[in-house]
Amino acid sequence: MEMSPMVHSPEASAEEPARPWETSAGGLPASRGSSSLPRRSVQELTPGGGISVLVIDDEPDMREMLAFSLPSNEFEVVTADGGRAAVEVLGTRRFDVAITDLKMPGMNGVETVAALRELDPDMEVIVATGYASLETALACMKHGAYDYIRKPYDIAELRHLILRAVEKRRLRSLVPLYEVSCALLSLRTRSEVLAHLGELALDLVPHQAFRLLLPEPGTDELSIVASTDGLEVPAGALRELARRSIQGQEPVCGVNSSRDWPFSPVDRVGSALAYSLQVGDAPAGSLILLRGVGQPVFSVSELQRGSLFAAQLALALETARLNGELEARVKDLEATREELVKAEKLATVGRLAAGVTHELSNPLAFTKASLQALTSYSQDVKSLWTTAREVAEALSGREEPGLAELAKKLLTAAGQETEYSIRDAEEAAGDAMEGMRRVEALLTELRALSGGGPIAPTERMDLVPLLTAWMREDLLTRPLQVEATAPVFAKVGRNDLESSLARILAFLCEATPSKSGVRPGPLIIRAGYENGRPVVQIEDPLLGLSEARRAEIFDPHIQVDSRSGQTMRLNFGLALAWRLLRRMGADLKVSPGASGGSAFRLVLPAAE
Incomplete structure (x- = not known):
C-alpha cells in the first residue's frame, strides 16, 4: 500500500499539461467535466494552499502517472493502492477530492465511493473507468460520486474536473457558512x-x-474562556498557539507529530487549528479548534471555512461589545433623564414652596405673636381669677354687710363657668400654638425644599457610629441590622445626613407597618466603599416597589396622617431627603434589593 505524497517533475505545469494517453475503447460517453469548464484558478479556489487529492488505483504506474502529471504547485497528491488503504488514509487526514478506479480487487469502486462518502461527506469523489458500463458509473454517482472520467486520463480534462468538484464543494460550504453567519450576527x-x-x-x-x-481589558494578556467539555488542555500551550496565529495574522495548524507541537506531553490532543480574531488591524483574541488522537487532521478546506467563521466570530464579538456599550449608554441616558425629571419636579415644587414660604412667613409671624400674647393673657386671666376666688373666700368670713355682698359678687364672677371658660381659652391657645409649630415645621421643610434653607457645614465623620446608634437606641418601629466591618468615612453635613437617613428609615417603617402586634423583620444597613466612595445601602426585604412606583417615590405626595388615621397631610420626607443629600454632593437611588424587596442606596462624598 502506498500513501506518501509524490514529488512532481518541474516540467509538468498548468501552462503545459501532459498529453493525453491512448484513447480507451470503453464506450462511455464523455464525462460532464469536459463541458462548461470552470474559469476559477486554483489560487481563487484555495487561497490558503493547494488542492489535496487522494488517488486510489491498484495499478502503481497509474498512481505514479497522476502524481507526476498533476502540477505540484496546484495539487497535493497522496496515493493509495485500493479502497481499504484509502479508508485507512482518510482516518488520518482529510482531502478535497478523491479519484478512485472503478475496477479494483478487494473493494471495488462502488464500495469505495460509499465508504469514502460515509467517512467524509464533504469530500468530492471522481470515478475513473476504462472497462465498466455507463450503468456502473452511474451507480457510483448514486452512492455520492461527483462525476466520472474515462481512462486513460486526459490530464487537462481531469484538472478541470477536479476544479469543478472543488468549486461545487466551496459553493456547498457557503450555505452553512451563510446560515452560521446569520446566526452569529443575530x-x-x-x-x-x-x-x-x-x-x-x-x-x-x-x-x-x-x-x-x-x-x-487594559492588558495584553489573553484569558481563556471557561469551557464545559471537560478536556484538560495546558493553558500555556493554548496561549502559544494563539500567539503564533496573532503574530502571523493567519491560521496555524499543528499536529501531534510536529516538532513545535506545544501540547507535549499531553497525548489526547492529535491536532489543533488556531485562528487570529481580528477587528480591523487590532487582534481581538484567538479561536482554537482541537481534535483527539486518532481523528483526521484538519484539511485545507476546513482551515478555509474556519477562517471565514473566525472572521464572522470576531465581528460578532465586536458587535456584542458595541451593543453592550450602547445599552450601558442608553441606561445612563435613561438614568440621567430620570434624574433631570426628578430635579425638574423638585425644582417646580421648590419654586412653589419658595412662593408659599414667602407669602406665609409674615402672616405667620403676626399670628404667632398674637397667639403668644393670647397665651400670656390667658395665663394673666387665670391668675386674676385665682386671686378673685381667694379674696372672695377671705371677705365672705367678715361680718360687715358690704364686704359679704362684695364677696358674693366676686364668687359669682369667678364661678365654675368662668373657670371652664378660662380653661377652654388656655387649651385653645395651646392647640393654636401647637398648630403654629407644625406650620413652622412645614415652612422649614418648604424652605429647605426650595433651596433657601441654611446649608449645614460639612465635616469628616465616621458613618458607622451614627448607624449603630440608631440600632442601639431602638427608636424605630422596626429593628435595624447594621453590617460594617470597618470605619466608613465621608465628608458630609451631619445634620442634613442625619435628617435624610431619619426620613428614609421613617418611610420604610411606615411602608411596612406591623401586623397584629408582630414586629416586622429588620432593615438591613450595609456601609462600605465602592470605587473609592463611601456607600450606605438600606435594604428592606419586605418592601416590593414597581418600576413606576420607584420612579415617583421621591415626589412630594399627600398621605393619611398615621397618627390620626383620618386627616391628610403633605409628605415631603423622601423628596426633602433627596434634596438635602444632593446639595452636599451625595446621590440617592432606589432599586430592587439583592434578596428581594427594595434597597435605598446612598453614595456620599469621599473624605479627604
Missing part, C-alpha cells in the same frame, strides 16, 4: 455568542473541543 450579547459558539463552529468545522482566548 446574537446581541457576548454571553449569547459564547453560549452558541461551539455548536455554530461544529456546523462548519468538525472538532472535538474548542477554546476561545480573549484579551483582558
